[in-house]
Structures are given as structure tokens and as C-alpha cells.
Amino acid sequence: MPEHYSQNENPLPIEEWVAKMDQAIEQICSLGRKLLETHSISAEAKKVAQEWSLADRLDQEESALRELFRRARAILESIESARAAMVDPSAEADQRHRAMHVAVDVIHENLPEIEKAFLVSRHSALDLLRWADRSGFVEGSSLPATYRASYSELVSCTPVFKPRLEAMQHELLRQKDRGHVHEDVRHLLSALTRYNALADSARAFVRSIVQPPFELVFHDAETFQDDWEGIDVDRHGDLATEINDCCQLLLYDLDQFHRKVERVEPELNAGLDASLYLLPNEEWRVIFTVDEDPVFHEMRISLLRIVHESKYENALSDVIRELYAGWNES
Incomplete structure (x- = not known):
């Protein structure tokens, strides 16, 4: 021994x-x-x-x-x-x-x-x-x-x-x-x-x-707020928990974060990268972006949409068109 x-x-x-x-x-x-x-x-x-x-x-x-x-x-x-x-x-x-x-x-x-x-x-x-x-x-x-x-x-x-x-x-x-x-x-x-x-x-x-390595800062877009108001209030707690838990993984377990989400990769001009993600949760789809700001020691989460799976494709197209107008490959 x-x-x-x-x-x-x-x-x-x-x-x-x-x-x-x-x-x-x-x-x-x-x-x-x-x-x-x-x-x-x-x-x-x-x-x-x-x-x-x-x-x-x-x-x-x-x-x-x-x-x-x-x-x-x-x-x-x-x-x-x-x-x-x-x-x-x-x-x-x-x-x-x-x-x-x-x-x-x-x-x-x-x-x-x-x-x-x-x-x-x-x-x-x-x-x-x-x-x-x-x-x-x-x-x-x-x-x-x-x-x-x-x-x-x-x-x-x-x-x-x-x-x-x-x-x-x-x-x-x-x-x-x-x-x-x-x-x-x-x-x-x-x-x-x-x-x-x-x-x-x-x-x-x-x-x-x-001692969080970054401060996790959430921003709810107006489109997300509108979607949220249309969801049964009884689901708010569970959905908020899933969103919060998923994003907190960014601070201590990136591998698990990437297992929970899907990376959305719109076609952009060469050299550009999108930090756009999809979190599926039962019949709901959460679309959000992640941006790290080392100067202010922040990890910024922008919640853009939360929609039923049947409306996901249209919602995603709207998000991509709004976020990356002028940056898409022609």
C-alpha cells in the first residue's frame, strides 16, 4: 500500500x-x-x-x-x-x-x-x-x-x-x-x-x-414580459426555477449548462458569433442570450421570449431578425 x-x-x-x-x-x-x-x-x-x-x-x-x-x-x-x-x-x-x-x-x-x-x-x-x-x-x-x-x-x-x-x-x-x-x-x-x-x-x-465568480444579471425584454403575462400564473414558479437554475450553471458547471440548452446558430457574416440559446422545458421554449462583461464582473442574461413549442419557430425567426438585422449572410 x-x-x-x-x-x-x-x-x-x-x-x-x-x-x-x-x-x-x-x-x-x-x-x-x-x-x-x-x-x-x-x-x-x-x-x-x-x-x-x-x-x-x-x-x-x-x-x-x-x-x-x-x-x-x-x-x-x-x-x-x-x-x-x-x-x-x-x-x-x-x-x-x-x-x-x-x-x-x-x-x-x-x-x-x-x-x-x-x-x-x-x-x-x-x-x-x-x-x-x-x-x-x-x-x-x-x-x-x-x-x-x-x-x-x-x-x-x-x-x-x-x-x-x-x-x-x-x-x-x-x-x-x-x-x-x-x-x-x-x-x-x-x-x-x-x-x-x-x-x-x-x-x-x-x-x-x-462567492460568485460573476454577478448574474437578468434582463427581461418586453417581448418576454408579454409572453410571461400570457402564461398561467400557476406555472410561473416552476418555469422561473428552471430558467434560474439553468443560468446559474454558467457560474459553476458549463458542461451541464450546455447539456440543458441548445445553441442557436443563425447564419451570420464571417467572424461573427451569436450567443443565442434555447432552453426547452416540457411544452415551453425559452429563448435568451448570454453576454459576459469582465469589466463589470457580470454575466448578463437577456430573456427574449418564452413561448409554447408550437410557436417556437416563428418566435425564433422574429428574434433572429430583430437581433441580427444587417449581420446575416446574404
Whole structure:
């Protein structure tokens, strides 16, 4: 075994991590509710908060965060058992493989539910912050910044956990590369790689909440506002969430952003490029542009149209004609 896999290595501090996560969740949820209450001072703020079901969503955020870390704990405990068996010189091969097999099963069972819980908590946090920045904006309030900062506690154990889990992943990879290894080694390597990838994505999301690399600035064109008013108000919350979540990916997961959207590429004169995108959501189609302004440290999202799929082609033609008049290839 490599040096970082010596049998004297201390076990993962899971109980300490659990205590920290419980405190972090309490703080995040308390601040979220305080933010919603304190910033609901205008009729518009109250209206949008109700349309987006923010109060209910904050309850869902708390439940999702607790579910996420409950299942993450189960995964970490199974990984720790497998790691302990791997470094125990007295453990038989069957014991090691059995511990690996259990860890694989636990990861496969819990990872999809962690992904679902992560999505719920992510949506809630992003929508609350967008609401506070727009409809519920209060001059001089420090609550949005405090709420953002509270998320940093969710990754406070990263310096301890991340290198240890990656070391285990590298050891499994080393064993696999030697060839003729037990299938449980390959399966655990695959499962651990998936878990580490999800953990990295979650950490990137938290960093984008705590200290966004750019300020995400939304502009609703009049055409978009007209479209929006024509949509059943019961759909506003879900659609706003999807738009917000998709655009927030620009700050921490570009690959996922490009998987969610379609790039629209009108025929333009040589050397010109369009930053025009389509976000499909069930029967709705959102047309928008993305422009990065490094001088003002902004990522500008211009929402141009939101139409039913049956009207998409005509709406897109109108957008292209208006945006790129004189720039199209003849």
C-alpha cells in the first residue's frame, strides 16, 4: 500500500462532520426564513414569493438538505468500512471484497436520492437569492450576503474528506491497472468516481453561492414580459426555477449548462458569433442570450421570449431578425 494508505491512518471523522452539517443546516434554514420574512415588504415581493411558493420551498430545502446528508453519511460509513478493510493487514481477501461490495451497493442505492435532494436544495437557494435581488430587494440589507456565506459551512470538511477519498480512488485505480483484479475493485472504483464527481459538483455550486465568480444579471425584454403575462400564473414558479437554475450553471458547471440548452446558430457574416440559446422545458421554449462583461464582473442574461413549442419557430425567426438585422449572410 502507498504511504497515505498506511494502517495507522485515522478513520474519516464522520461524527464530527455530521455535527457540523446539522449546525450548518440549522443556520442556513433559519437565515433563509428570516430573509424571506424581512424582504417581503412590497406588494410585488409578496406576490412573486407566493407565485414561487418560497415559504414552502424553504421547508423543502431543509428536508432535502437533511436527506442529502443522511444518505451521504451512509455512503461515507460504507466507504470507511471498505477503506479500513483495505488497509487492515489481517483482513482476508474475502473480507475486503465483501466490504467493497457493500460500499458499492450503498453508493448505488443512495446516490440517485442525493442527486434529487441536491436539486431541490439548489433550486430553493437560487430562487430565494434571485427573488431577494429583484422583487424582494431591500437597500442596505446584509441578509442575502449572510445567507450566501452560511452555505460555506457545508464544505468546511472538504480539506479532510476530499484528499482521503481521492487517495482511495487512486489506490483502487492502481490495483485495477495491475490487471486481473477482483470485480469488486472495479465496481467500487466506478462507484467512488461517481460519488466524488457529484461531491465536486456540489462543492462548486456552494462556492458559486458563497462567492460568485460573476454577478448574474437578468434582463427581461418586453417581448418576454408579454409572453410571461400570457402564461398561467400557476406555472410561473416552476418555469422561473428552471430558467434560474439553468443560468446559474454558467457560474459553476458549463458542461451541464450546455447539456440543458441548445445553441442557436443563425447564419451570420464571417467572424461573427451569436450567443443565442434555447432552453426547452416540457411544452415551453425559452429563448435568451448570454453576454459576459469582465469589466463589470457580470454575466448578463437577456430573456427574449418564452413561448409554447408550437410557436417556437416563428418566435425564433422574429428574434433572429430583430437581433441580427444587417449581420446575416446574404
